[in-house]
């Protein structure tokens with residue numbers, strides 16, 4: 001009998017899932033095996049300003065392109081990570097600073113109508129957390145959270161192996177922990193939120209604010225002025241020993257450490273995974289952030305917790321979205 005079952009498994013086309021990571025800047029799509037391997041990936045600018053209809057069409061097109069590239073295998077479901085608060089049950093987007101005009105829109109129904117496979121939606125940072133839990137830095141960890149430091153700061157909390165969505169689906173908005181009571185106003189309506197400091201935008205803004213500092217001169221010259229500043233340039237300068245840019249990362253690390261201490265004291269979890277584009281520069285801020293965290297958190301949970309960079313890089317959102325479609329439990 002075992003012989004028969006392995007024979008029939010051999011004849012079945014290999015199953016895979018498509019993960020779609022819809023960002024405010026880029027749309028990333030990949031075909032992912034049941035083991036979490038990325039079989040094919042593609043990306044395109046999301047071009048949010050081009051309008052909702054055009055972006056929905058683009059999503060359908062890249063799904064089709066992906067399907068075409070993994071011919072011979074069986075597509076079993078599609079997962080979509082959305083940058084905003086979205087209900088996995090209804091598919092309605094409740095809030096999204098990066099997708100203006102999409103609020104109260106049912107992205108799931110509209111796309112599902114055009115697709116022949118089951119479609120699942122989830123917040124993008126939640127999807128990222130599941131990806132890291134499946135095949136990334138948090139494999140085998142039951143209680144952890146993920147931060148994505150990109151244009152803004154996303155967060156996803158996994159407790160006992162499952163996402164914690166909160167009663168209304170708004171849990172895990174770590175980017176909106178207040179780290180500076182009278183700080184910079186935030187899109188969420190509050191001010192001094194973590195994401196105003198510990199993000200690519202926050203880093204660039206802090207550099208702009210320091211433009212009159214004599215130490216800022218080399219950076220401004222290298223970037224052709226205030227308008228040319230980018231997080232990558234600031235990181236490059238910091239790595240070369242530029243004191244102004246190194247100072248900006250110290251500032252960022254302090255704010256991140258305050259946020260991390262709040263997470264430690266609130267949740268007493270095993271791990272915090274730090275991902276997103278800015279985590280490519282984690283060598284410049286993560287250990288200082290950990291030190292700040294230890295100064296402010298309770299000793300036992302502070303020393304227990306591991307604060308680590310994400311492992312899946314740019315593919316975390318794709319792999320996590322595919323995992324949602326896969327419908328497995330994490331551990």
Ligand SMILES: [Zn+2]
Nearest residue numbers: 176186188193
């Ligand atoms: Zn905020």
